[in-house]
Amino acid sequence: MAKRTAEHRALLDQIQQIAEGIGATFAPFCEAVVHDLLDPEHAIISIHNNLSGREVGAPATELGLARISDPEYPQLIANYANHFADGRQAKSTSIGIKDAHGKYIAALCMNVDLTLFRGLQNVLGQFSSVEGAPLQESLDPTGADEIRERIDQFAARLATTPHALKSEDRRALIRELKESGCMEIRRAMAIVARHLGVSRATVYSDAK
Incomplete structure (x- = not known):
């Protein structure tokens, strides 16, 4: 585990506050996870609105390892397709956090469960569909x-x-x-x- 400076500890603390706010605001659809990239073998230090079933202390993901090895790796990767361990589809966004020297020290990841949204989309699509008859009508007055x-x-x-x-x-x-x-x-x-x-x-x- 890399040595943490006061700056690192402050950044990690603030990121956890942000993650907690995201998890609370977008529950029950969005999981917010904080990864400590200074300790990749036990990277997850907090999970808010846990949807993935992971635990604090779990190792870094491949994306996290890529950031550790390459400071030029993209800092923001938004809205990429993902899935949970049980097969549920998800949409994820990962934000890498750098210290003052440009080194990745953490990541804030958000995972949105698309299951309910896909169900609602199908219901709304069925509800809003109209028959293909040539008749067209408007309840608005002309003009x-x-x-x-x-x-x-x-x-x-x-x-x-x-x-x-x-x-x-x-x-x-x-x-x-x-x-x-x-x-x-x-x-x-x-x-x-x-x-x-x-x-x-x-x-x-x-x-x-």
Whole structure:
């Protein structure tokens, strides 16, 4: 085991705090593991939200050994395909941590269990599928998309969002919509109010 300096101990302590936060925030889907690359035979010093079944004291992975042997090895490897010992598919990200001299001393690894997400993806895909009949129908009044598009363009010119428009901005928007003829579209007031996140009464007031 390589000798640890005060800097190494401080870095390892901070990385463990970060790993604990990641594990707590993204439980139960994401495992966060801290590897001490100064002690490769007992590299794992903490596992938060343990999904892989590994234990503290387990040796470094091949990726960890590669970093130990090559300081030029990529520091960030994100979203690579992986799997747990029981065959569950995972998506992993590994971040190498260097000291002030550019030597790898640790790694923070995150492993996301894709099992539930794949299941949800299949369910949502089935739920959102529609029959292949030629009939097409929209519950929106004709021209509703044009109103929303004009609102989005107006907000973008002000570097903001429709919901964040101030009252004077909304009044200017309504004037533009009137001049373009958009306010003649059926249910225009309701469409504008919904897209701006305000009441119809507010839109009527802005339109005066």
